[in-house]
Amino acid sequence: MGSPVSNTPNHPDDREGPETPGTPELSGPPAVPHQAEAPSPVGGDRARRASRKVDRIDRLAELTARRETTTGAGLWVEAFRRLRTSKMAIIGACIIAVFVVLAIIGPWIAPYSPTAQSWRGEVFPNRGLFVGPRGENWLGLDHLGRDVFSRLLVGARQTLLVGVVATLIGFTVGALIGGVSGAALVLGGRVGQRIDAVIMRFIDMMLALPSLLLAVSIAAVMGQSLTTVMIAVGVVQIPIFARLLRGAMLAQGGSDYVLAARALGVRRRRIVMAHVVPNSLSPVIVQATLALATAIIEAAALSFLGLGNPDAAQPEWGVMLAQAQRFFDQAPMLAVYPAVGIIITALGFTLLGEAMREALDPKLRS
């Protein structure tokens, strides 16, 4: 940020103090300032949480920057090899695969219509009469006599759609902002630093807001719709991606090959586009996987709060959860099914994302 490290990305004088003997020889200057400079004057809980968030993002950016250049294989090849041997990655990938397949073919394999209240006469919520799992309806009926299993299957698609679109929004806009900021920094000059500082302060402000609160506010302002949910969840992701890409670009900007390219007169724009950006994408991709998990949970939360699809008949896990909540003491299982769906899906993305992060971490490489 505005700290001395970023001022002069390749200043040989930047390293101060004795080098810790244990750290691997870095080819560039220290990557990203470790401590978040988010001011926390009185140590308010929110400030601390925000700075922890910032810290985590910066750490990921830094991790992938210090790739070990002595191993022969390329970063991704090596990472993939490690991913295949990681149980965490395999489990995560399996969960995601099942979820994606179900989300795509769900409407076709669902045994009944998810919206038709075919068994309306058998359920009497106000008398506490519900129908549990049975041969005809594997997971029973909901309070309006609809088949829960079919609703779950069809609802998976909504959940996936919201998650993916929201993450795409966050990724695209965030990477754009972070890319501009990082490019401004790498290209150097006082102007670049100013641009970067302005953008990053704005991003820090967004990061300081609790994400769900931000999403709820956006959804409330824009009105109730599925698009709103996607945008709201996406906006929450923007600062994370922006800060991550910028941090990675900053770290790459001080690398040897950038110096070598400069030494051969390669134009600055080309250095950024052809050299810095492609090398900075790996932490962003890892984050995208992790962000999908958060997006799914947040989308469900927004639906749960009634800010999602106004057509409540359309199945969506968050909506199902919200509806089941009213009858939780009579039919708790109705809430458990969508909740388990959300948890397992989010877990799948988190597992894969964390495994990728570990695989890309050179310190763990053998």
Place this chain on the structure above:
Amino acid sequence: MALLTVDELSVTFTARGRRDVTAVSGVSFDVPQGEVVGLVGESGCGKSVTSLALMGLLPRRGVRLGGRADFDGTDLLTLSPSRMRDLRGRQLAMIFQDPLSSLNPVVPIGVQVTEILARHRGMKGERARKEAASLLDRVGIPDPDRRLKEYPHQLSGGMRQRALIAMAVACAPRLLIADEPTTALDVTIQAQILELLRELVDQEGTALLMITHDLGVVAGLCDRVNVLYAGKVVEAAERRPLFSDPAHPYAHGLLGSIPRLDAPRGLPLHPIRGSINDTIAWADGCAFAPRCDHYTLECLEGTPALAEPAGLGQPGHLVRCVNPVLDSSDLHTPLLEAPVPVASAEGDTAAPSSGAPAGTPSDTTPDTGTTPATATDGEPGDAPGKDTPA
């Protein structure tokens, strides 16, 4: 008239709230066309900073440059950044220490070579690819068409350095700066790379500024040598006189510290005592004085001048010392006879990257023990240690 004339180059790093650090203080040397000029010194003596300053690659903020670097009539130090960018790669080029980290890991070699051709020679498409292939062929990379499509990690260390050299000579630059180009390579590859550089110099008349800590490289390649200590040239001479009659106690000590293979068992090595941190400011006297065996009180009377000492009788052999070593018959210098450079005299292949700062505290910790250039794989150097006079 030499192609590059560096006159009293000084580089000072300034940071608000911190003491200024002068990495290079008044270095002067010439690099004539078609010659190899060596810049020799241990880690932290200012060699890499000198090269970065000449290339205009030091950050603009926090760095104060002084002196002149006259390259064919233009002062490299005051050139605008955009003119400097046009010059780099076309007229001046640089080869770095670590070939793997100097190549972009996610971009094929071919793209990295052709982007230079596109930038400076306006070549595109098939023409650029053909030229890139012939460049790789010229630096001795077999099967260049296949290599162009490969990524840096698929090439061996020697081949990577060859690819970097190909990129550096792509536009036939008039001055090539090589910053420890062989440090990261093993000895056989090192010899091949040096041979290649020599060939380029001889065939193209390129001027080569060779920056190294390795006396073997100097002996095998350089026409003229400048020995740097703490940011100043302490001795400048043709290769032969430097190796046979090193007059500055530091240069003398460097050569004397090279272990002899034919020495009887148990013979102690001769390190230079202390480390580069045992220094005094040049303004107060000779920076090497605290480590010097020949030191007298006169050494502390201001900066000694770089001059031809009386007793040597070699024109052009300049020494910055008030008590030069005039008799070097005790030295055994096998390096001159050896056509192929021997292994690194310093042995710290894991030395900090090319941008290693001079004289900053950070540089000290890993090095304190070994007196550089005494080396022999590191350990024995620190024995005499810290008992510095003065």
